[in-house]
Amino acid sequence: xxxxxxxxxxxxxxxxxxxxxxxxxxxxxxxxxxxxxxxxxxxxxxxxxxxxxxxxxxxxxxxxxxxxxxxxxxxxxxxxxxxxxxxxxxxxxxxxxxxxxxxxxxxxxxxxxxxxxxxxxxxxxxxxxxxxxxxxxxxxxxxxxxxxxxxxxxxxxxxxxxxxxxxxxxxxxxxxxxxxxxxxxxxxxxxxxxxxxxxxxxxxxxxxxxxxxxxxxxxxxxxxxxxxxxxxxxxxxxxx
Amino acid sequence: xxxxxxxxxxxxxxxxxxxxxxxxxxxxxxxxxxxxxxxxxxxxxxxxxxxxxxxxxxxxxxxxxxxxxxxxxxxxxxxxxxxxxxxxxxxxxxxxxxxxxxxxxxxxxxxxxxxxxxxxxxxxxxxxxxxxxxxxxxxxxxxxxxxxxxxxxxxxxxxxxxxxxxxxxxxxxxxxxxxxxxxxxxxxxxxxxxxxxxxxxxxxxxxxxxxxxxxxxxxxxxxxxxxxxxxxxxxxxx
Amino acid sequence: xxxxxxxxxxxxxxxxxxxxxxxxxxxxxxxxxxxxxxxxxxxxxxxxxxxxxxxxxxxxxxxxxxxxxxxxxxxxxxxxxxxxxxxxxxxxxxxxxxxxxxxxxxxxxxxxxxxxxxxxxxxxxxxxxxxxxxxxxxxxxxxxxxxxxxxxxxxxxxxxxxxxxxxxxxxxxxxxxxxxxxxxxxxxxxxxxxxxxxxxxxxxxxxxxxxxxxxxxxxxxxxxxxxxxxxxxxxxxxxxxxxxxxxxxxxxxxxxxxxxxxxxxxxxxxxxxxxxxxxxxxx
Numbered sequence: 235x236x237x238x239x240x241x242x243x244x245x246x247x248x249x250x251x252x253x254x255x256x257x258x259x260x261x262x263x264x265x266x267x268x269x270x271x272x273x274x275x276x277x278x279x280x281x282x283x284x285x286x287x288x289x290x291x292x293x294x295x296x297x298x299x300x301x302x303x304x305x306x307x308x309x310x311x312x313x314x315x316x317x318x319x320x321x322x323x324x325x326x327x328x329x330x331x332x333x334x335x336x337x338x339x340x341x342x343x344x345x346x347x348x349x350x351x352x353x354x355x356x357x358x359x360x361x362x363x364x365x366x367x368x369x370x371x372x373x374x375x376x377x378x379x380x381x382x383x384x385x386x387x388x389x390x391x392x393x394x395x396x397x398x399x400x401x402x403x404x405x406x407x408x409x410x411x412x413x414x415x416x417x418x419x420x421x422x423x424x425x426x427x428x429x430x431x432x433x434x435x436x437x438x439x440x441x442x443x444x445x446x447x448x449x450x451x452x453x454x455x456x457x458x459x460x461x462x463x464x465x466x467x468x469x470x471x472x473x474x
Numbered sequence: 475x476x477x478x479x480x481x482x483x484x485x486x487x488x489x490x491x492x493x494x495x496x497x498x499x500x501x502x503x504x505x506x507x508x509x510x511x512x513x514x515x516x517x518x519x520x521x522x523x524x525x526x527x528x529x530x531x532x533x534x535x536x537x538x539x540x541x542x543x544x545x546x547x548x549x550x551x552x553x554x555x556x557x558x559x560x561x562x563x564x565x566x567x568x569x570x571x572x573x574x575x576x577x578x579x580x581x582x583x584x585x586x587x588x589x590x591x592x593x594x595x596x597x598x599x600x601x602x603x604x605x606x607x608x609x610x611x612x613x614x615x616x617x618x619x620x621x622x623x624x625x626x627x628x629x630x631x632x633x634x635x636x637x638x639x640x641x642x643x644x645x646x647x648x649x650x651x652x653x654x655x656x657x658x659x660x661x662x663x664x665x666x667x668x669x670x671x672x673x674x675x676x677x678x679x680x681x682x683x684x685x686x687x688x689x690x691x692x693x694x695x696x697x698x699x700x701x702x703x704x705x706x707x708x709x710x711x712x
Numbered sequence: 713x714x715x716x717x718x719x720x721x722x723x724x725x726x727x728x729x730x731x732x733x734x735x736x737x738x739x740x741x742x743x744x745x746x747x748x749x750x751x752x753x754x755x756x757x758x759x760x761x762x763x764x765x766x767x768x769x770x771x772x773x774x775x776x777x778x779x780x781x782x783x784x785x786x787x788x789x790x791x792x793x794x795x796x797x798x799x800x801x802x803x804x805x806x807x808x809x810x811x812x813x814x815x816x817x818x819x820x821x822x823x824x825x826x827x828x829x830x831x832x833x834x835x836x837x838x839x840x841x842x843x844x845x846x847x848x849x850x851x852x853x854x855x856x857x858x859x860x861x862x863x864x865x866x867x868x869x870x871x872x873x874x875x876x877x878x879x880x881x882x883x884x885x886x887x888x889x890x891x892x893x894x895x896x897x898x899x900x901x902x903x904x905x906x907x908x909x910x911x912x913x914x915x916x917x918x919x920x921x922x923x924x925x926x927x928x929x930x931x932x933x934x935x936x937x938x939x940x941x942x943x944x945x946x947x948x949x950x951x952x953x954x955x956x957x958x959x960x961x962x963x964x965x966x967x968x969x970x971x972x973x974x975x976x977x978x979x980x981x982x983x984x985x986x987x988x989x990x991x992x993x994x995x
Binding site for chain 2: 287290292308309310312314315316318319320328329332333378
């Protein structure tokens, strides 16, 4: 197998997704390679979330979705983290139990503790998950994902609802994961965040991938013509 | 208004003196309806959860039927079960007509649609937000549905209380399959019906108030449990 | 986590099963020897059974469980084999029941009587000893008459008296009725309640009337006519049609209730010092 094939985790070819009467994604061709940190940017309703859900296998598509060999272990962090009406600890244990094919029963308590330590939530372990603050909930979601050691971590606007300090904590954790070799695909509408964290930037607009460039090329002085126009004119967002 | 006051006083008297027959009648009401609710809970919670995630042609028809059965008159259930358990019927050899067992069966059938329909709704609503995350974590549809019931357990308690209320308050089904036999199958509602038909309205009303008092006590107990379990964890009770 | 929930469900199932066994088995454990008797609401409400049945239990060790419904329903229960013995008061229907092979033999047991109660002022002028004349007067008046209309023995008797009085049986289906006839499809107590609240006339058995507490303005106006006597019969349900019928035990009851012991027990039952039922089994 070629090196390129070895490192390919997921490939979409001409994939379209219809949700009800709406075509959320239109003939998208897109690959995720090991070690990348991909930022998917676009306005609300552009199809970013659907793209992530498609990568994760939560929706069907026409066209093709091919998964690398062996299939990468995936985890996903949603914009608003969902936790059951249980304590933090029990939520984590449940998640590990659901992943018991990858995390042996005996190891679960140790993994859970380790994950809480990593994100700094050990003192909260016996509190009901629902009383955690927004930032703490997102860190919990990251702990839950990290505990199963995924090859690929998908995140849907993970810091959209967080205050600046919470956002910083999450970004630090994500950078840590990337440094450990985890592949991340994160949607965001924060261009500054994309510039800070990502190795590659994908711009989605009305269900189509319009631009797909390494970060430097997307934002840099020698930026792609289309990128330059796009950054200058089309978007009315903050750069930070 | 005078009759209400008189009945209220009689009800208090009845409770305070705890006459043997009354105690036995109340206990039987609680046992029959409680057991029926437990069975309906087991079947209905699981069935409702399953229906929330099932996909098969005819699902809509099943849901339509389920919602229609919410309005099942208790007398109709009683008649159907009677015809089944009658010695002239298919299950006559079981010999359980005119026993509390028959009453439990009839009430289980009566409240099962209530539990299933409401459980299905609770699960379906919950899975709108939680469906994707649970699937992402590796839960199959049915497991996700059951986890949703765990998640919404206080809603489940309310559903079961609703079912229990429907069961303990009904008279049509237990009258027909139980026969209102003194000392054997007479429960609070059939006793009330009997006193009403004898013309003793104050007593009938008093018995009704006793029944309500017993159910109120049950609800107080549930509140207490709710409070104690969460008091230490500072979560507002649902 | 999931296993925790499974354990709870198992505990609940075990509890439920235990409860069900308790609830279902208790009566069965308590007495193995019992029979089911289908009788009428009016008989049960007369209070005869708490007086009569313990005496039978002492004599035979057999418990009698009474399902009290209207005569029509009682006969239906017997036809289905869900009762072991019938104790009702509609001779024609009972004889038909036996003739159709649903019962072994009809034995006369006792009689009580019907009376007509109505408003003390008696606007229709029905008072007296003649039931037929009374009904004719009521039919010719503007008073209202309450009927049970429920296929019971009392209802059947009432219809027979209307026929004897030459008045078209005021069936609910007849559109134009000469006087105000209310058929409620209900038991004796509710019918009396309606009559009491609307100052109407109603045919009732004496027993229910003596126990009735909501009399209002009503009083007994017509009594003593031999046609008002209400004959009770006991029938053992035919085991040939329904093998599960406890015919031996049921026969023991039938034999006892027509015996000297049973008959004297019946005669001994009184309400307010008044005898209600008059034993007349053939020796």
